[in-house]
Structure formats: C-alpha cells, structure tokens
Amino acid sequence: MPEKTELIKDTQYCEIHNQGRYVDNNYTYCIEKIYVKKLKRFEIRFSLYKDLTGHPEKYIARSLDVTELEFISLLKDAIEKNVFTSDMLEAMAKLLSSSRSSRTNKNSKDKEKKSIPINATQENSTQNEKEIA
Incomplete structure (x- = not known):
C-alpha cells in the first residue's frame, strides 16, 4: 500500500487513491x-x-x-530506447533528486520524534531495485 493514500473515487474495477493531473482544453491526463x-x-x-x-x-x-x-521496467526500457530527450531525462533526474531530498529531510525529522526500525518493506524495495538494475 502506498505511504499515504487519498480515496478519490471507487468504481467496480478499482479504487482511485492518488492522482497527478494535467488539464488541457477538454482533456485531463493523469497518472494514478x-x-x-x-x-x-x-x-x-x-x-x-x-x-x-x-x-x-x-x-x-x-x-x-x-x-x-x-x-520501473517500462521506464528503463523507454530510456534505453531513447524515447525521452536528454533535456527530459535531466528534468526527471532533478525532480527525483529534489523529491529524495525532501523525503530524506522529512524522514530525519520523523526519526527525531521516534526511532523507526527497518521493516520488511524497505528490505524488499532494496532487493527489487537490485533485480531491476
């Protein structure tokens, strides 16, 4: 389950929890x-x-x-097959870097409040990243 979810809509097929949106004229593009x-x-x-x-x-x-x-696998293949321009890849790298920094700062503040042990989810994430690379 994602870290924080916000139930946006419940359908017969799925629950939409979080949603990034871009609106242009009559269309709304989303990553959900x-x-x-x-x-x-x-x-x-x-x-x-x-x-x-x-x-x-x-x-x-x-x-x-x-x-x-x-x-991640799909994104990796798209990068390897030059789907994105170098400017796009640089922008994504900056976005990921700034997101990682803000999460690290938030996590440091949370750890000051209470000690959080490493859990299986974090260990699985590390293993999954190794498998993708």
Whole structure:
C-alpha cells in the first residue's frame, strides 16, 4: 500500500487513491495510484479523461495499468530506447533528486520524534531495485 493514500473515487474495477493531473482544453491526463479489486494489488495507471456534454471527465478506456516494478521496467526500457530527450531525462533526474531530498529531510525529522526500525518493506524495495538494475 502506498505511504499515504487519498480515496478519490471507487468504481467496480478499482479504487482511485492518488492522482497527478494535467488539464488541457477538454482533456485531463493523469497518472494514478489505483487498487485493482480483483487482483488485490496497487497499480499505476496512465489515464485519459475527456469532457463530454453532460459528462465532465469521462474516463477513456484502454489505459495502461502496471505495478510499480512494471513501471520501473517500462521506464528503463523507454530510456534505453531513447524515447525521452536528454533535456527530459535531466528534468526527471532533478525532480527525483529534489523529491529524495525532501523525503530524506522529512524522514530525519520523523526519526527525531521516534526511532523507526527497518521493516520488511524497505528490505524488499532494496532487493527489487537490485533485480531491476
């Protein structure tokens, strides 16, 4: 389960928990953290919504739903196959670096409040990163 989730919408297929959005004219582009009920797991979905008469933000089917590890694998392959420009890769690296820094600072403050032992999730993340590399 993600660190913090915010239930945005509950459908027959999934629960939408977190959502990054970009709105342009009649379309809304999203990267979402979803919980797929039938599979009982969280996935990342790239989705598209379109504003239609009488139905704002209608979900357009055929999106990409993947686990975090599948997303990393897909992203790695896209990078290796030059899908992104060097400017895009540099921007993503800066974004990841600044995100890591802000999480590290937050974690340091949290540890000052109470000691947190390493748990299995952190160990699994380290193992999964080794498998992807």
